[in-house]
Amino acid sequence: MRPLLKWAGGKRSQVKRIVGLFPGDIRERGYHEPFFGGGAVFFHVEPNSGSINDINPKLMNFYRVVRDDPEALIEEASKYRYEEAEYYELRTRYNSPGLSEVEYAAILLYLNKTAYNGLYRVNSKGEFNVPFGRHVDPTIVKPRSIMRASRLLGEIEIRCGSYDYVLDAAEEGSLCYMDPPYHPASETANFTDYSTNGFKVGDQERLRDLCLELNKRGVNFVLSNSYTEKVMEFYGGHGFRIESLKTRRSISSKVSSRDSGYDLLITNNV
Ligand SMILES: C[S@@+](CC[C@H](N)C(=O)[O-])C[C@H]1O[C@@H](n2cnc3c(N)ncnc32)[C@H](O)[C@@H]1O
Structure with a gap:
């Protein structure tokens, strides 16, 4: 189904490419989405079990209601x-x-x-x-x-906190789709504040480390981020599959001219 809310960075237009990187039997596996926002990917997949999370308390209260x-x-x-x-x-x-x-x-x-x-x-x-x-x-x-949506969320754990809970929640063979605030495409771009909490370079690095740990534990992950050298550097050299994906932003006049117009999709599901 379509998401209930429109959300900055929402993935409705990219959902087919993203889901194309998921294991074929995804609805039979646990599904975890720790940066939920509007949850376009979750609502498209309609998983049977797992968890969703966002750091925004009023947003997660909405889904609980x-x-x-x-x-x-x-x-x-x-x-x-x-x-x-x-x-x-x-x-x-x-x-x-x-x-x-x-x-x-x-x-x-x-x-x-x-x-x-x-x-x-x-x-x-x-x-x-x-x-x-x-x-x-x-x-x-x-x-x-x-x-x-209420029926879909029936068996799903709804959390509100930081993304790193997935280290405990995601069991071997499950899938985490992660769509964090993006690393800025240029030094001056400032679109990291979705909630009151900014997501800094150090946070991006910690998230990469979490992906390495998930990989070690046999958890599948797919992550979206900006097409930037920093993100390439963070995820390159670990045996992950890294794909580029043209974004809608590339046709928006409001975007910094240094925005490449591409996102990266990174996965250990190779
Ligand atoms: C790019 S949006 C996700 C968009 C979503 N994929 C969709 O389709 O609508 C990123 C989300 O991460 C949340 N967020 C920011 N920092 C976080 C953190 N440390 N832990 C968990 N969520 C966080 C923001 O509140 C925001 O809703």
């Missing part, structure tokens, strides 16, 4: 109207403490469908600060998709 209380989510989000004053009122509520889990989830869904460009961005205090977006009659709630 989708799994455990989808009717309440649908009912709550159906109350909200696409209207500028209501948008700012709901945005203020979202940034306040004390709402129920269902309310936070419903407002996140609303903001995702109505914010400028469907962006999720927070300021240094962790407050969601994207302005109202101009959309043509956006659909905020798709009850059937929510119910379907």
Whole structure:
């Protein structure tokens, strides 16, 4: 199925190439996605078991509510109207403490469908600060998709923390799909902050070490990252398969001219 949310760096347009690197019987294996975001790959694969994780607590609360209380989510989000004053009122509520889990989830869904460009961005205090977006009659709630996602998430462990839990969670023969914040394509590009936590070069190096460890333990991994010398250097020379993949960004005018327009896909599934 399609993802429920639009997310920066979402992989919907690349999903076929990514899944092409997975073992053929992937739905029979454990599946772990530690940088979940909109989870385009998970929702495409529809795995039967495993775990999902993201460092963004309100995002993972959303998926927990989708799994455990989808009717309440649908009912709550159906109350909200696409209207500028209501948008700012709901945005203020979202940034306040004390709402129920269902309310936070419903407002996140609303903001995702109505914010400028469907962006999720927070300021240094962790407050969601994207302005109202101009959309043509956006659909905020798709009850059937929510119910379907709820069934899909039924047997999946939903976590919220750092990605390295997979070292404990991923059993031999399972698969980890990893889509971290990308190493910047140029020194000046600054798109590492999806949540309040930046992902620095040291973090990229630690993630590479984690891939080496997963490989040692017989866990399959597929990782997306930017097509940069640094990423090549990190993953080259270990016997991994490294492929390039043309991205949509290459046709965007907003992108740094030094962006190669390609991503890398790295896997030990050779
Ligand atoms: C490129 S996005 C993933 C997009 C996703 N594949 C999709 O299709 O929508 C990267 C995600 O990693 C999360 N993240 C950043 N640092 C993290 C960390 N240390 N541990 C776990 N998740 C992290 C961000 O909140 C963000 O949602």
